[in-house]
Amino acid sequence: MGGTILRTENLVKTFGGLRAVDGVSIKVDERTLTLIIGPNGSGKSTLINVITGFLKADSGRVLFKGEDITNMPPNEVYRQGIVRTFQTPQLLKSLTVLENMLIANVHPGEGVISALRKSQWLETEEEYVERAWELLKFLKLDHLWDRPAGSLSGGQMKLLEIGRALMTEPELIVMDEPVAGVAPSLAHDILQKLVSLKEQGITVLLIEHRLDIVLGYVDHLYVMFNGKVLTEGKGRVGIERVVNDPRVAEIYMGG
Ligand SMILES: Nc1ncnc2c1ncn2[C@@H]1O[C@H](COP(=O)(O)OP(=O)(O)OP(=O)(O)O)[C@@H](O)[C@H]1O
Structure with missing residues (x-):
């Protein structure tokens, strides 16, 4: 693991009166696979949309390799070395x-x-x-x-x-549910591919609902709830602690 490649500081994004992202500070270390989970509506997609420039933050900062990229338009963010994938692949279907x-x-x-x-x-x-x-x-x-x-x-x-x-040739790839709707064996293949990207110097930040499949591949886990980071853990022990945190079970049962 290297240093921190991406950091958010107290990021806030509101929609009318709703604080979809409510003071989120996360750190993504170089050459790791960082996963953000949380029940529906907890702010995960909004957070990655703000990071990648698809939405503008109300306040707070996004730092990539120490540089302030807050509210840069998506093409600028992309030029910095951050690429985004979507839940529904953005392919041109008639092309090969x-x-x-x-x-x-x-x-x-x-x-x-x-x-x-x-x-x-x-x-x-x-x-x-x-x-x-x-x-x-x-x-x-x-x-x-x-x-x-x-x-x-x-x-x-x-x-x-x-x-x-x-x-x-990104340095950071931000992915929205890369294995949603994918059969388990192919999902594991995809995750193994993502893990091998780390060896090529690429950092992966992802949102995913299918914890059972993804968890074994993750280096750093964040749990979001109501627009905030509820808890986080790094490494096997830290992640295990998060997964066994009764508050985490509680938010999923409530949602
Ligand atoms: N464009 C928008 N306009 C208004 N409200 C929005 C908008 N996008 C998201 N929200 C609201 O912000 C909150 C956070 O939504 P978000 O999609 O970020 O959650 P999520 O954790 O990604 O959920 P899911 O797992 O269902 O994708 C929700 O209450 C949602 O209804």
Whole structure:
């Protein structure tokens, strides 16, 4: 484990009178897998939306590698080295698996066509194809390279979404429910892939409901409730303590 790559300080996001994120301070260490759990409506998605620039904070700060990135627009956050994946993979379903990989570097808000026309893209085209191919092999999607993305299974689409995120060579990947709706064996495959990303220097921050499947892969666990961090734990012992905390069972039973 290295130093802290991402930190939030007293982050607040309100919707009208509702404090969806209510003074959240978290730390994500380099090359770890950090998981945020919490019952529905506890503020997890809002928190990662604020971190990744999809929502503006009312107050508090987001620091990435020590730099203040609070309220930067998503494309700026992305340029800093943070990539986001969504619960529903954001794929272009009529394009092939390989094509989806190749257009992954299109900045949010930038048209696909104009990005593809860029001379800069053409210069690095060979490199991109190589990288896409390596990643497809890593994700065991290479045999599907010429299939339309829309013909993949739900789990394969999640993998392709991860592949697209990795095409951008991120330092931090923020994921919204990467194994939701995925069969257990493929879910474990996906999580093992995420663990092996740590060895490549990538840090993973994720939200996930399926604790039974995810917990064994996690280095740092945060529990959110009512917009706040209820408790947290690091390492086997710390995580075990959180999981056995009666307050955690209580919020899930209440929700
Ligand atoms: N755009 C919005 N406008 C108004 N209220 C919102 C908005 N987004 C979220 N909320 C509210 O903020 C609170 C936190 O929601 P959020 O989606 O962050 O929770 P969550 O922990 O991610 O839940 P889930 O696990 O169901 O995705 C909820 O009460 C929700 O209804």
